[in-house]
Amino acid sequence: MGKRWRSLGLMLCLLGLVTTVSAQKQVEKIDRGAVAVVKDSGCYLSWRLLGDEPYDLGFNIYRDGKKINAAPLVDATSYWDAGAKADSKYRLRPVVQGKEKKKQEAGFLMLTQTEGESAGYFDIPLQRPVVGSNGGEYTPGDASTGDLNGDGRYDLVVKWSPRNAKDNSHRGISDQTILDAYTLEGAHLWRIELGPNIRSGAHYTQFLVFDFDGNGRAEVMVKTAPGTRDGTGAYISKGAAADADHSINYTNETGYVIEGPEYVSVFDGSTGKELATEAYWPERGRVRDWGDGYGNRIDRYNAAVAYVDGKRPSAVFQRGYYTRLTMAAWDWREGQLTRRWTFDSDTPGNEAYAGQGNHSIHVIDANGDGKHDIVTGSAVIASDGTGMHTTGMGHGDATHVTYMLKDFDYPQIFMPHESGGHGFSLRHAHSGELLFNHRNPNDVGRGVGAEIDPEVPGFHFWGTHGMGLFNMAGERVGRGPRSMNFVVWWDGDLSRELLSGRRIEKWSITNNSSTVLLDAQGANSINGTKATPVLQADLLGDWREEVVLRRDDNAALRVYTTTMPTRHRLYTLMHDPVYRAAISWQNSSYNQPPHPGYYMAGDMDFPPPAPVVYMPE
Numbered sequence: 001m002g003k004r005w006r007s008l009g010l011m012l013c014l015l016g017l018v019t020t021v022s023a024q025k026q027v028e029k030i031d032r033g034a035v036a037v038v039k040d041s042g043c044y045l046s047w048r049l050l051g052d053e054p055y056d057l058g059f060n061i062y063r064d065g066k067k068i069n070a071a072p073l074v075d076a077t078s079y080w081d082a083g084a085k086a087d088s089k090y091r092l093r094p095v096v097q098g099k100e101k102k103k104q105e106a107g108f109l110m111l112t113q114t115e116g117e118s119a120g121y122f123d124i125p126l127q128r129p130v131v132g133s134n135g136g137e138y139t140p141g142d143a144s145t146g147d148l149n150g151d152g153r154y155d156l157v158v159k160w161s162p163r164n165a166k167d168n169s170h171r172g173i174s175d176q177t178i179l180d181a182y183t184l185e186g187a188h189l190w191r192i193e194l195g196p197n198i199r200s201g202a203h204y205t206q207f208l209v210f211d212f213d214g215n216g217r218a219e220v221m222v223k224t225a226p227g228t229r230d231g232t233g234a235y236i237s238k239g240a241a242a243d244a245d246h247s248i249n250y251t252n253e254t255g256y257v258i259e260g261p262e263y264v265s266v267f268d269g270s271t272g273k274e275l276a277t278e279a280y281w282p283e284r285g286r287v288r289d290w291g292d293g294y295g296n297r298i299d300r301y302n303a304a305v306a307y308v309d310g311k312r313p314s315a316v317f318q319r320g321y322y323t324r325l326t327m328a329a330w331d332w333r334e335g336q337l338t339r340r341w342t343f344d345s346d347t348p349g350n351e352a353y354a355g356q357g358n359h360s361i362h363v364i365d366a367n368g369d370g371k372h373d374i375v376t377g378s379a380v381i382a383s384d385g386t387g388m389h390t391t392g393m394g395h396g397d398a399t400h401v402t403y404m405l406k407d408f409d410y411p412q413i414f415m416p417h418e419s420g421g422h423g424f425s426l427r428h429a430h431s432g433e434l435l436f437n438h439r440n441p442n443d444v445g446r447g448v449g450a451e452i453d454p455e456v457p458g459f460h461f462w463g464t465h466g467m468g469l470f471n472m473a474g475e476r477v478g479r480g481p482r483s484m485n486f487v488v489w490w491d492g493d494l495s496r497e498l499l500s501g502r503r504i505e506k507w508s509i510t511n512n513s514s515t516v517l518l519d520a521q522g523a524n525s526i527n528g529t530k531a532t533p534v535l536q537a538d539l540l541g542d543w544r545e546e547v548v549l550r551r552d553d554n555a556a557l558r559v560y561t562t563t564m565p566t567r568h569r570l571y572t573l574m575h576d577p578v579y580r581a582a583i584s585w586q587n588s589s590y591n592q593p594p595h596p597g598y599y600m601a602g603d604m605d606f607p608p609p610a611p612v613v614y615m616p617e
Contacts, residue, residue: 033540034046047541058094061092062091063088136175137162140160141158143159154539168295179220179222181231196250197227197248199299208222209584220272230273240263240278256299264337290324308385318361325343326346353387353390363581365578378394379391394420415447416447424461468480483498483499491506522558538579579596
């Protein structure tokens with residue numbers, strides 16, 4: 001009898017483990033994102049398969065009230081309609097066990113503007129701020145996305161940066177940073193002015209857009225200070241900001257803000273109204289304790305959304321990475337902003353984590369426990385706020401984190417290194433074990449890890465300073481692309497394309513050459529030589545990604561979507577919690593492209609893993 005009960009107890013324990021690892025994660029309740037691009041010879045239609053739906057869900061398409069597919073569509077969630085007219089109207093209905101769900105019918109966003117052979121696009125008009133009091137003209141910068149008003153469609157939050165914005169290492173007074181919210185249809189929802197006590201520059205303002213409390217509408221979380229005005233035009237006044245003196249400008253004569261209160265605030269997505277404000281953690285303390293005496297290293301920030309409890313999203317705000325490395329996880333639940341945990345390399349036992357941060361932050365389930373861990377670059381901070389491991393290789397500019405080995409339980413981390421002659425390295429996320437490390441005496445400032453050629457399957461890696469192209473075994477197999485910015489899913493295969501500036505290119509490893517798929521005329525990238533998009537995300541249509549650029553006149557954003565055919569069916573990437581978290585951190589410091597939380601490549605198995613998620617009612 002005792003043995004039987006011991007066996008039952010072991011079984012229950014294992015069941016409990018499985019339940020923990022596979023706990024459902026809260027995701028956004030979004031619509032089909034159906035989009036139709038009208039072309040001379042027909043119309044290309046594309047839509048989402050949602051994360052809580054059966055993989056074999058069928059669809060019927062109606063053009064002008066008449067069904068145009070002979071049998072329910074159960075392959076790719078896209079369709080080419082050769083019989084379309086310029087003024088055709090489309091509706092989409094899901095089919096379950098042969099029966100249409102008329103109440104779930106969806107309409108299509110109709111696009112009539114095309115670019116080349118592979119893209120449709122539309123513009124989102126912007127309300128450009130007036131020139132700042134210090135002479136800074138504004139240009140649209142990084143954006144993030146969420147359903148701000150609860151209508152099931154994604155909206156955009158755009159960061160306006162003045163031309164006098166400064167890198168932390170440079171002196172000079174900047175004008176304020178401004179956040180604007182727009183619907184994809186172009187409606188302006190609100191404007192948040194961060195005020196004079198938040199310096200403008202790539203490393204100061206990292207903003208998070210996510211439905212943190214599960215009420216069906218995204219919130220915005222960002223670092224604030226006295227002088228910040230919310231979307232209603234009022235100064236922030238809740239919690240720690242209740243007694244703030246908004247008349248004080250703490251900017252010193254060199255342009256730095258190294259004194260005065262600091263906060264983290266939550267704003268309502270639909271109105272921009274302040275919901276809560278608490279004191280930022282950690283406090284500055286003595287500036288020189290962060291590694292210099294003038295304010296460079298103390299104000300290096302990153303931020304990300306992460307499911308650190310395995311179920312619901314939290315906000316993670318990081319301060320410092322060259323020397324002292326800190327971060328705090330925050331929850332916005334039931335109208336309360338609370339701090340879940342903190343990490344500090346100054347805490348005894350954490351000394352090895354000092355200096356192990358990057359100009360980016362990444363989120364992944366590193367050890368398979370169903371909870372998100374934080375990759376700072378050379379270090380991984382566990383979901384409970386404790387250090388998991390660090391390589392000790394120090395700071396770098398770029399990182400790529402995803403499942404790069406097929407049928408392997410844990411993800412990998414690829415990272416170019418700035419100093420120490422470390423070149424670039426690939427390691428296991430759960431243990432820190434190096435798979436390869438190719439040394440180089442220079443600052444390898446950029447590098448990419450992705451599968452980029454379906455003819456040569458598997459992930460490949462390349463970087464600056466002649467590092468060359470390497471495969472998963474660490475073998476050099478070519479010279480590698482010159483493009484070292486973003487990678488994007490654009491054409492119909494499961495390998496990624498190169499995105500740099502306004503161009504998307506397909507790379508051939510065998511030929512050491514590329515083919516241009518998109519050259520976006522009249523639009524361009526942001527962030528100077530980084531040449532990154534305003535945003536890259538699966539905003540519309542099937543699983544492939546949209547690219548948001550700024551129009552050349554800075555008066556609008558331009559959203560591009562692919563019209564290239566595919567035979568693959570995948571769930572929307574936005575219902576993969578790792579990919580969705582990646583969209584939240586994409587705007588942090590030196591922007592990096594998103595990757596999913598599973599192995600996605602040309603030799604992946606189908607059907608793909610179903611997201612273990614739920615959408616709040």
